[in-house]
Amino acid sequence: MDTEGTYDPRSTRSDHVPRPAGPPPAGAVPPRPVSAPSAPPVPPVPPGRPGEGDFLAWLRTPRNRAAPGIWAFGHRPRPPEEPDRIPGRQLLSGALIAFLCGWLLWSLLWNQYLEGWWIFVEDWWLLPMLLLVPDDWKATQGFVAVSYLYYALVLTGLAIGFGRVGNWHEVWRRYGVPLWPLFALLPGVWREMPRTASWLEFVSNLYYVLLVAAVVAVVGRAGTWPMMRQRRTAPDQAPPEPQEDPAEWPELRAAGAATAADALAADARAGRMNDVDHARISRAWQSVQARPSRLAAFVDTVRQQGAAACAHPSGARDLPVRTGRHDLRARQVRIGTTADDPRNPYAYRGAGSALDPTLLGTSVLAVGPPGSGKTAQLVRPVVEALCLQALAGQAAVVAVGAAGAALGPDEAFDVVIRIGQPDSAYDLDLYGGTADPDAAAAMLAEALVGDLAATLPGGDSRRAATALAQVLGPFRAVHGRFPAVPELRELLDGSEAALGALRSALEASGDATQLRELDARERQSGRAGDAGALLADRIALLDRPAFAGFFDPAGEGKPFSLRALEHPLRVRIDLPERGHAEASRLLARLVLAQFAECATARTDRSLFTCVVLDDATQTVTAESLRGIQRLRSANAGAVLALRTLEDVPDALRTPLLGAVGCRMAFAGVTTWDGARFAEVWGKEWVEARDITNRQIIADEPLTRVMHTVRRLVTGRAVTAESVTVRRVERERWSASELAHSVPAGHAVLSLTTVRGEHAPPVLVDLRG
Structure with missing residues (x-):
């Protein structure tokens, strides 16, 4: 099937440098991958992939995009927050006191401690039953049965009354779990119970069963036992109908491509399809919808190759290893779990935290000291997600880091440039692949003296x-x-x-x-x-022996140009950080300048493209900030990781925080870095509680004596507490909180989408 050169395999072969395709005809929709060279069938999805090996379950799981940055896979919004919600400690203590009071009253009645106290009649609390039962029944066995029934009614009434007083309904609603342990234990109890046991023994055994069930339920919920977790997370709805089942490809059937849909559905049921295949073929189908003339070729290709159709030019259908959790249907990568912290908005607490192209398109700034998790918990998962999306024909990525930065194995990339290493298969085009001397001079000047621009005339x-x-x-x-x-x-x-x-x-x-x-x-x-x-x-x-043979404009060293990012390429650039730190900074600025120029100059902007700098030290300049701001409208973004904002010129720190839409402060940032984040995150209205204690001076002699005794016992004067509640404006996160209150392995993250939706700063557990 014709792809007009956009997805030809020559773009990623080791013996040929990827070149940008020519511009499409005027008014034409940019082509999408709808054919590819033959590739071997993909093996069944291994453990650790979507849905823990069950591709169909992963595919059918609903995605709920409740708010920006929330992991949509299987997300269930929290119930609305109750403004008068009783604190858990107060709720449990009140329920326990009500239970003990009810138990005490029943014990007093059962043991006849209250006989004749209020009315001079024995068994006064049995009067309703005695008045209803005829006298000739009192000597029969039926009277015993009626008596126990009456006892059960009285006990039920006490349970209901004290249950309402103790708010047990709220306790069960908040902390209760299904009573499956009770039904699992009852048959064994019935088998072990002697047939000659009295009613009292039966009630005692039943009480033990209920007590064990309550303990098992509470411990099971607190420990998140597998059976309970499966019960709580089980889907609420039956399997979808065929016309609504995504595994049956209903959109293809509705367009008349039933044979292609049958082939894809058969591969999905047989385990020959993975999440990358589904995303890639869905992307190809979008191209067919835009250009209906491709329908026949698309159906023919899918019928012949099945899930392997429309493959990436490299032939790869997955990455060799995944370290993050990805959802290619929602194009998200999970980076952690929002902490259940009072400072986080209620809707975000306990939800997964994720990034996607709509967020990366506003660019990301991550600041944290070495060892805080920037590379392992943010940079590596984002690069991995973009590589997966590149295999699906949805994105292109350029990952820049020092040699050995663990941004991914070589097999996960189409182009690996090891600057300063003689075995590098590719070279970096020093002039960005342009033929315009002015454009080449602007990019090269930014790399050479961009960090010194403020000192130049x-x-x-x-x-x-x-x-x-x-x-x-x-x-x-x-x-x-x-x-x-x-x-x-x-x-x-x-x-x-x-x-x-x-x-x-x-x-x-x-x-x-x-x-x-x-x-x-x-x-x-x-x-x-x-x-x-x-x-x-x-x-x-750059004119050093270590770089001899590099940056050759004659093309003998296979120079790679970032103008090839119109293709779904995966590029990794290893900088010579050790021994050539200053040259590495220069090259990082060059890559960022070339990326900003090439991303905005693309004729086909349907692919999301992103540059990821594992260390953006001394790469932020006034010109690069202007380039980052232009990326949002070009369906592109940048991820910049910094050890500290001190690595950015003082005059550019505030503009940098304003230019990016997503900001991330890792645990261990300094107070002066925290002050910058606190300033950009602003303030919010909160309720402040002022508690005032004043000493009580008694006038009556008896009260004075009681206060004196209390002072001798407690060592403190008798005081009265007054609480004043008022609304004040305070910082969402203060500089001191960012520097000292963010636990290790956590970060505070704020997000903005390309459509302008905002998510307030939330505390994220990056290990969750």
Whole structure:
């Protein structure tokens, strides 16, 4: 089936650099993957995949998107919060006291301690029964049965009355569980009970059974026993009808592709389909809906290949290993559980916390010290989720980190660039794959001197970009390519031999425009404020023996360009952090600048694309902030991880927090970092309770004596407590709370979607 080159396998072969596809025809919907080379059948879904190995159960589980950032898979919203909800401790203590009072009253009545106290009649509490039963029954066996029935009625009345007083209904509603242990134990009790046992023995045994059942129920609920957990999480509805069952692909059947739906449903029931297959084929079906002319080819491909149809160009249908929990139907990755903390909104407490492209599209900033879990609990799961979505034809990802940062195995990526390693199969295009000297100069200037822009004349890197363009343009006009790193360094240093050779070539070709650019560069060279010397010093960081053979514009080193992100690619870039820390920072800025330029310049924006920087130290500049702000409208995003906001220039810390939509403060942040987060998260109205104690001065002698005795016993004066409740405006999370109250393994996370929906900062347990 024709895909117009968008999903051709040549894009990810190790012997060919992925290249961007040409623009689609005017008015055409961008193509989606609907065919692929043959791939071997996928084995049954192993344990740890969706639905614990049951693909159909995973597929049929409802998704409830209650609020931004909530894990939608099987989510059940909490019942509405009761404003006058009785605290649990008070509720249980009141219920216990009511039970003891009822038990005491029954014991007094049964043991005849209350006989003749209020009325001078023996067995006064039996009067209703004695008045209703004829005298000639009192000597019969029926009277005994009626008596026990009456006792049961009185006991029931006491239970109902004291149950209402003790609010036992609320206790059961809040803490009760189904009485299945009772029904499981009763048959054994009946078998063990002697046939000659009296009614009293039967009641005693029944009491023991009820007591054991209550203990088992409470302990089972507190310990979340498997049977109880399965009972509570069992679906409320019967299996869906075939026309509503997603495993039967009703949308294909409704469009007349019943044969394709039958093939896919058969593979799903046989265990030959996984979550990536379902997401990938669903994506392909969206392309068919946009372009109905593809229907026949789509049906033919699916009929022949089944769940393996429309595969990713690499042929992979899953990642070699998954460390996170993913839901490709909702395109979410779970990063933790929202803590059941009073500071969290009621609807979020206990719910799963997840990220998806609608949140990543506003970009994410994560700040936390080393060891706080940024890489393992955030960066790795997000990269993994985007790689899975790339296999489904939904996304493209560029993961940037130091060598050995554990962003994923090599087999999980299509392109792995190991800068500074001779065995690297790919090289990084220093000029971003562009043929425009001005665009290449702007991206390269951002990488070379973006962190020093505030100290340059004019306060930005525009002069540096101009200086670069003055040598890049003439060089490309002569050689048909941009200069390599050593050649660029000589030109920026003002080498007479390099500039003279370039001038002679331009004069021979008669290119007056580029000759004028070169003349301007020679006039500015050596003047005060010229950026050429600084650029030469910075480019020298890449002109080292460790990088020999890299950044070759001639194409012999297979340079990879980020303009290939129009394809569903998985890219990992390993930076030479050890021994070349400054060069690594320069390259990280270069990748971020190229990504912002290439993501916004894409002709096909249907793929979500994201860059993930495991360490964004010294990569945030004024220009990169403007680029991050443009990503939201280009269906792209960025994930930036920082050890501290001190790694960002002071003037850019507040703009950075304002430019990203999702902010995450890990446990262990400093108070000055916490102050920035507290400022951006703002304040909220809360009820403040002021408690005042004042000493009571008694006037009567007896009261004074009682107060004196109480003071001698307790050691404190007798006081009266007054409570004042008022509404005040306080910070959602203060700097001190962020620095000292966030437990280890937790983080405070606020979210914003691309549609503008907000989620307030919540405390998330990243280990849950």
